[in-house]
Amino acid sequence: MDHLDALEAESIFILRESYKKLGKLGMLWSIGKDSTVLLWLSKKAFFGHSPFPFIHVDTKHKIPAMIEYRDKIAKEFNIDLIVHTNQEAIDAGMGPDHGRLVCCKALKTDGLQQVVTKYEFDGLILGIRSDEEGSRSKERIFSERNKDSEWDYTNQAPELWDQFKTDFPKGNHIRVHPILHWNEIDIWTYIQRENIPLIDLYFAKNGERYRSLGCAECTGKIKSNAVTIDQIIEELKHTTTGERAGRAQDQEDSYAMQKLRKDGYM
Amino acid sequence: MENTREVLRIVAVGHVDHGKSTVIGRLLYDTKSLPEGAIDKVKRIAKETGKPFEYAYLLDAFEEEQKQGITIDTTSLQFHTDKRDYVIIDAPGHVEFLKNMITGAASAEAALLIIDAKEGIQEQSKRHGYILSLLGIKQVCVVVNKMDLIDYNQGKFNAIKNEMNAFLKNLNVHPMSYIPISAFYGENLTTKSEKLSWYKGETVLEALDLFTQEEGLEAKPLRFPIQDVYKFDNRRIIAGRIEAGSLNVGDEILISPSNRTTKVKSIEAFVEKDRLGTVSAGMSVGITFEDEFFNKRGEVISHKKNAPIVADLFKTNIFWMGKNSFVKGKKYKIKLVTQEVECEVIAFNKVIDASTLGTYVNALEAKTNDVAEVTIRTKEKICFDKFADNQNTGRFVIVDGYDVCGGGIISGLVDSEGLIVTSFIKDEIKLPIDCFDEYYFDMNALEIKKDLLKATQYKIGDNVPFLGESYEYTKDFDVIALNASLVAKIRAGKLIDVITIGEYSYVDMTIINEKGFGINLTSEKDLLSYIDDYKEGNEVFANKWLNFTEYRAIKFRDGIE
Numbered sequence: 112m113d114h115l116d117a118l119e120a121e122s123i124f125i126l127r128e129s130y131k132k133l134g135k136l137g138m139l140w141s142i143g144k145d146s147t148v149l150l151w152l153s154k155k156a157f158f159g160h161s162p163f164p165f166i167h168v169d170t171k172h173k174i175p176a177m178i179e180y181r182d183k184i185a186k187e188f189n190i191d192l193i194v195h196t197n198q199e200a201i202d203a204g205m206g207p208d209h210g211r212l213v214c215c216k217a218l219k220t221d222g223l224q225q226v227v228t229k230y231e232f233d234g235l236i237l238g239i240r241s242d243e244e245g246s247r248s249k250e251r252i253f254s255e256r257n258k259d260s261e262w263d264y265t266n267q268a269p270e271l272w273d274q275f276k277t278d279f280p281k282g283n284h285i286r287v288h289p290i291l292h293w294n295e296i297d298i299w300t301y302i303q304r305e306n307i308p309l310i311d312l313y314f315a316k317n318g319e320r321y322r323s324l325g326c327a328e329c330t331g332k333i334k335s336n337a338v339t340i341d342q343i344i345e346e347l348k349h350t351t352t353g354e355r356a357g358r359a360q361d362q363e364d365s366y367a368m369q370k371l372r373k374d375g376y377m
Numbered sequence: 378m379e380n381t382r383e384v385l386r387i388v389a390v391g392h393v394d395h396g397k398s399t400v401i402g403r404l405l406y407d408t409k410s411l412p413e414g415a416i417d418k419v420k421r422i423a424k425e426t427g428k429p430f431e432y433a434y435l436l437d438a439f440e441e442e443q444k445q446g447i448t449i450d451t452t453s454l455q456f457h458t459d460k461r462d463y464v465i466i467d468a469p470g471h472v473e474f475l476k477n478m479i480t481g482a483a484s485a486e487a488a489l490l491i492i493d494a495k496e497g498i499q500e501q502s503k504r505h506g507y508i509l510s511l512l513g514i515k516q517v518c519v520v521v522n523k524m525d526l527i528d529y530n531q532g533k534f535n536a537i538k539n540e541m542n543a544f545l546k547n548l549n550v551h552p553m554s555y556i557p558i559s560a561f562y563g564e565n566l567t568t569k570s571e572k573l574s575w576y577k578g579e580t581v582l583e584a585l586d587l588f589t590q591e592e593g594l595e596a597k598p599l600r601f602p603i604q605d606v607y608k609f610d611n612r613r614i615i616a617g618r619i620e621a622g623s624l625n626v627g628d629e630i631l632i633s634p635s636n637r638t639t640k641v642k643s644i645e646a647f648v649e650k651d652r653l654g655t656v657s658a659g660m661s662v663g664i665t666f667e668d669e670f671f672n673k674r675g676e677v678i679s680h681k682k683n684a685p686i687v688a689d690l691f692k693t694n695i696f697w698m699g700k701n702s703f704v705k706g707k708k709y710k711i712k713l714v715t716q717e718v719e720c721e722v723i724a725f726n727k728v729i730d731a732s733t734l735g736t737y738v739n740a741l742e743a744k745t746n747d748v749a750e751v752t753i754r755t756k757e758k759i760c761f762d763k764f765a766d767n768q769n770t771g772r773f774v775i776v777d778g779y780d781v782c783g784g785g786i787i788s789g790l791v792d793s794e795g796l797i798v799t800s801f802i803k804d805e806i807k808l809p810i811d812c813f814d815e816y817y818f819d820m821n822a823l824e825i826k827k828d829l830l831k832a833t834q835y836k837i838g839d840n841v842p843f844l845g846e847s848y849e850y851t852k853d854f855d856v857i858a859l860n861a862s863l864v865a866k867i868r869a870g871k872l873i874d875v876i877t878i879g880e881y882s883y884v885d886m887t888i889i890n891e892k893g894f895g896i897n898l899t900s901e902k903d904l905l906s907y908i909d910d911y912k913e914g915n916e917v918f919a920n921k922w923l924n925f926t927e928y929r930a931i932k933f934r935d936g937i938e
Contacts, residue, residue: 112659114384114462123661124604124618131605131674155647156616158663160609241453245438248452251480265441265449269476269698269781271483274712274774276781292464294455305648353414365422366440 115301118293119152124273125252125289126156126236132277133234133285136163137193137226139377142177142184143324144309146238148298149290150188151307153236164191166226166235170218171201172326180310187308193230197222207328211360212367218326220376224260227284236287237377242294244355246369251276252291258282260375295354296347303340314338323355331357383461385590386453388485390478390509392499393470395491396522398448400560401467402432404581407567410456411435432560436467447471451481460586470501475746476698479508479784487516487588489581490541494533494557495526498540500732506541507731507748510548511696511786513768517545517552518584525559529572547734554584594658597621598683599630600762600770602714603676607663614645614663615672620714620769622680623657624664632670633677633760634687639668675716677760677770685760685770690723690791692752695743695775696731699782702742703749703775711755712781713773719756720775726750739828743783752791763787801856801865802836803875808863812856812893815847817934825931835872843870848929854887857896859911878908887928895927 140146185192200217207214241248253275268276312321319332337343389397419434436452448469468481538555564570567582599622607614628641645663646652656662697703711720727750728740743749764771764786775783801808815828843850856865864881866874883901912918
């Protein structure tokens with residue numbers, strides 16, 4: 112087994128644990144590379160079946176190509192897709208001009224909380240990775256949230272030997288992070304190895320590409336000529352900038368992600 | 378191809394403030410493993426708070442951690458040398474966050490134990506050393522940091538080395554090297570230090586490359602715990618991860634503890650390239666059987682030869698992280714691979730203060746951050762191996778309420794079930810007793826406690842200790858145990874009979890219950906209403922019928938600091 116085989120086996124084990132041990136389960140799918148890898152892993156874990164729904168929290172500010180691609184893949188993979196928008200906030204004119212963190216909280220955190228409440232999820236599977244940013248590097252694989260989706264990050268439960276937090280009071284839910292230990296290059300190498308379909312925004316056009324995907328206003332492109340996965344991997348091996356450098360909300364405050372994630376952000 | 382490179386997971390442990398995060402931060406900085414963004418962010422925070430640049434902030438991402446200058450929770454970061462890729466795990470050194478330290482260290486294959494040259498060996502240096510030995514991490518390198526604070530003095534370094542070596546030797550931990558460094562100034566971290574020219578060994582980075590990756594799980598006997606059984610389509614797929622050994626299509630297999638045998642019909646996969654003929658340790662797989670039984674999560678698949686141990690009583694070494702103590706008699710949940718079953722502690726054989734190796738004799742509980750040798754009984758039989766034989770199937774966690782509160786490794790089986798509980802034995806009849814236990818008042822803890830004696834079996838004709846330090850029965854007495862519906866008769870200091878309660882009639886002599894309390898009986902009529910009234914563990918019943926001090930006393934003892 113090589114390093115990627117080991118990562119894949121671990122992720123599949125985690126997915127199967129969450130399916131067996133958590134009651135009502137859903138998987139967040141943001142259309143980006145990480146959650147698309149997660150979608151693929153779930154197909155592998157359950158032998159081509161999808162025993163739980165996929166959730167897209169649509170902020171209505173996404174890059175338009177993402178929505179088009181979302182609907183195409185959902186059909187191809189035959190997945191049960193829940194699309195949810197915090198319509199009240201949208202109707203009230205919410206956008207990054209209200210402050211980026213305020214906007215993220217309303218359209219993403221609150222939007223997600225509405226889905227959890229509406230469908231009474233006991234578990235949410237998310238494609239976050241520990242190398243993305245500091246507060247995610249402190250995460251557990253099974254991470255408990257209270258009824259308001261809050262994360263008590265200074266008092267996390269022990270997690271050892273793949274024995275996860277599967278006992279918790281009704282009303283709380285568990286955020287499951289099957290690809291927490293993958294890094295950005297692992298993701299790309301795996302996409303190439305498994306030939307996983309991926310949105311073309313990641314590949315360079317006119318000397319630019321997206322390295323991380325999000326809302327149109329808050330996501331910047333990087334200068335790049337990488338048009339193949341090999342070229343992307345080569346580029347990443349030599350880059351000195353962070354993956355989320357193009358994500359404006361991260362730069363708002365030194366502890367922006369910690370604050371957002373404490374309240375239930377992905 | 379880059380991804381076939383070996384990845385080794387290392388943890389940095391040690392006492393609070395001895396510089397674990399700084400060592401790692403500096404290592405990442407010097408090996409250029411950090412994105413500019415991360416370094417810029419730390420520079421920005423240093424500027425905002427008016428503090429000097431801290432390498433530790435590269436790992437201590439939480440605001441609380443940076444403001445207080447401590448690591449609260451574990452982090453892992455990746456870097457690489459020419460030889461291989463590393464995941465380096467930063468573990469908190471404060472005793473309050475021991476559970477987070479264990480969370481980080483449990484996944485490591487090797488460890489850096491960091492000691493402050495000026496402060497020397499402290500409580501957590503030792504406790505972490507102990508935890509490493511319990512987690513089975515044998516590859517350890519001791520790093521003596523902040524050598525700049527002791528003027529790079531070789532004598533002081535040697536003193537720390539000798540003291541730590543003596544401590545770790547007792548735990549059967551043998552460090553591969555002791556390295557003097559100054560993480561802040563980058564001395565002996567990635568490049569050899571001129572100020573430490575008397576030191577001829579490796580730098581930290583070189584020492585990491587000398588660690589080896591543990592292998593061999595594939596060569597061990599097959600252990601495939603069932604994680605789940607899927608019937609999404611016409612296949613009945615047994616899913617799980619192979620913890621050890623390997624499995625082929627056509628293999629004859631044994632399913633424990635149900636003890637059924639069948640053959641592997643197929644290995645299933647979503648994509649064709651994954652449909653293998655052989656699967657082995659570490660893989661998450663799905664198989665089908667030739668015979669369809671009712672299978673469930675928790676059963677363990679092995680080959681017929683070299684099956685796992687199936688038992689409900691075993692000896693363990695545990696570490697306890699719960700806020701509430703780990704106590705005898707309480708019901709907990711044990712999770713061992715995919716098995717989950719109710720369990721309880723039968724005996725605390727030894728409770729150890731891991732920071733001194735001091736032992737609490739006769740302890741009846743393990744408190745937060747204690748380590749202990751305990752005998753555990755599970756409600757149903759479970760499958761396992763001794764940790765020394767197979768680490769994946771020889772370790773477990775204990776759940777108290779909603780939380781994982783303890784972890785442990787199985788050291789062995791209890792000699793035989795009867796030996797574990799002191800009891801009177803007649804043929805197949807066994808009457809468990811506590812009447813020879815000693816009660817005392819611990820003058821340090823200000824609590825009444827009970828000695829835990831070595832479990833003994835008394836057979837017909839054996840002498841019994843009717844005179845103890847804190848109890849005094851006569852040479853002739855009867856023991857009525859309503860919890861077992863049995864009565865034992867002792868005459869002339871010997872056990873002469875064990876009969877059922879129905880066969881017993883009242884005799885005017887010393888009568889005690891199984892715990893050694895006098896019973897207020899003066900007639901056959903009393904005996905009948907005593908039996909009638911019986912409610913186990915009920916205080917009204919106990920206060921009405923039992924007399925603690927009739928044959929027993931409580932002695933004073935100094936207790937343990």
